[in-house]
Amino acid sequence: MDQTYSIPFNKPYMSGKELHYISQAVLSGMIKGNGNFTHKVHELFKKKFGFENCLLTTSCTDALEMAAMLIGIKEGDEVIMPSFTFVSTANAFVLRGAKILFADSLADHPNMDVSKLEALITPKTRAIVPVHYAGVACDMDKIMELASKYNLYVIEDAAQAIDAYYKERPLGSFGHMATFSFHETKNIIAGEGGMLVINDQQFFERAEILWEKGTNRAAFFRGEVNKYGWVDAGSSFLPSDIIAAFLYAQLENLEDIQRRRGEIWHYYKEKLQVLEDEGFIKLPVNQNWTTNNFHMFYIVCRSLDDRSALINHLKAHNVLAVFHYLSLHKSEFYQNKHDGRDLPNSDFFTDHLLRLPFFYEITEEELEYVVSLLFSFFKGTN
Known part of the structure; x- marks a missing residue:
């Protein structure tokens, strides 16, 4: 838990x-x-x-x-x-x-x-x-x-x-x-x-x-x-x-909650940009027609093995990051009812997407710590 x-x-x-x-x-x-x-x-x-x-x-x-x-x-x-x-x-x-x-x-x-x-x-x-x-x-x-x-x-x-x-x-x-x-x-x-x-x-x-x-x-x-x-x-x-x-x-308190969540989201985006620039991860993208309500911050890893190792790296340092949905068309319940089409992008996010800690009361020090762990994992730095 x-x-x-x-x-x-x-x-x-x-x-x-x-x-x-x-x-x-x-x-x-x-x-x-x-x-x-x-x-x-x-x-x-x-x-x-x-x-x-x-x-x-x-x-x-x-x-x-x-x-x-x-x-x-x-x-x-x-x-x-x-x-x-x-x-x-x-x-x-x-x-x-x-x-x-x-x-x-x-x-x-x-x-x-x-x-x-x-x-x-x-x-x-x-x-x-x-x-x-x-x-x-x-x-x-x-x-x-x-x-x-x-x-x-x-x-x-x-x-x-x-x-x-x-x-x-x-x-x-x-x-x-x-x-x-x-x-x-x-x-x-x-x-x-x-x-x-x-x-x-x-x-x-x-x-x-x-x-x-x-x-x-x-x-x-x-x-x-x-x-x-x-x-x-x-x-x-x-x-x-x-x-x-x-x-x-x-x-x-909707406006205050959204303000704080925006601060957290932009912190992650700014600090992790270099990891995207160097090809280690991909960051969330927005279309020009939509706003961002700062519901979550996720990264997209290079591979399933990369993501699994990163999750374990974070856990070893007492930080919990989690993947998200498993493609429903491949679920135990529905796979035999699905029409057989491949859905490669859905499967890609199933295997590569990772959500980072994100809640109103997370402190600046905690955010810095999470970011530092991502850098130590991808670039071997302390």
């Missing part, structure tokens, strides 16, 4: 008011889901990012599952998404019976190669699920053009992409729906937690019903109906207001 290392990969950050707001929620006597702090979180996202409607969920996984239900995914439907992503992206649609058509990554970035998507579209395709890796936007103009041309839904997996933008427009505002994560490894956290953003008005009413276990309970408490009952399939997707209270304290 991270705690055994002097410099862990991640450390959850407390901005200061989390316990105070949790106490408020508890003392209010209303700690169930869809309470006061849930409403505060919803309103903050609508005001800050202009989202038309959003629902706090217990996880990004739940938000993805809601999206799959809302667009009516069924047995035999096809959904296009990157292979280099977390299993939840695929699971949400597999659970509804969909076949996943995995797209390869770009050669220079883990995001999926949008230029290869059209060839994957068939009459059975229902949706495209772009994943904004490291908070860096996919080419949403091209994705939305394809969706319009073939009458497809777009579900943005923006798990890592809070406060990230594509051509000055927030990620999560392009697709018919979008999902966010507040897992403890994200910029803004609630331990566990997520959110579904609904940008297409046709889904507003039903989304809330699915969220409330298939009932119109939320409408009842707003006084819109005189009783509530079971009106659709659904589940318990909404989190306790205790989780919402913790999250609200984080969101109030």
Whole structure:
């Protein structure tokens, strides 16, 4: 576990008011889901990012599952998404019976190669699920053009992409729906937690019903109906207001959290540039259409052996750095269901990408130490 290392990969950050707001929620006597702090979180996202409607969920996984239900995914439907992503992206649609058509990554970035998507579209395709890796936007103009041309839904997996933008427009505002994560490894956290953003008005009413276990309970408490009952399939997707209270304290400090994460990201970039210049590693790249929300800092090693040796070198000095996703098309569960296409770029990032320690409270001395270990590994210096 991270705690055994002097410099862990991640450390959850407390901005200061989390316990105070949790106490408020508890003392209010209303700690169930869809309470006061849930409403505060919803309103903050609508005001800050202009989202038309959003629902706090217990996880990004739940938000993805809601999206799959809302667009009516069924047995035999096809959904296009990157292979280099977390299993939840695929699971949400597999659970509804969909076949996943995995797209390869770009050669220079883990995001999926949008230029290869059209060839994957068939009459059975229902949706495209772009994943904004490291908070860096996919080419949403091209994705939305394809969706319009073939009458497809777009579900943005923006798990890592809070406060990230594509051509000055927030990620999560392009697709018919979008999902966010507040897992403890994200910029803004609630331990566990997520959110579904609904940008297409046709889904507003039903989304809330699915969220409330298939009932119109939320409408009842707003006084819109005189009783509530079971009106659709659904589940318990909404989190306790205790989780919402913790999250609200984080969101109030979004600008400060992003400022500090930016400092850390730029420190790594500046100090490690010489290692890239000399051919030891590659550093993250951005397209000119996207911002960087400083979700993570990764390097791309020359080989799998190089990466494995570097991980061990860092561990030997009490620093934890970790690789990331394993290509889903080669997973034990899906490899026999995959259509057999090689996805070399996804496999490349599976074997070469390494994430460095990155959290709000990492000190300048700790950053210097991590960088010094990379130099000692690649250049044999102390």
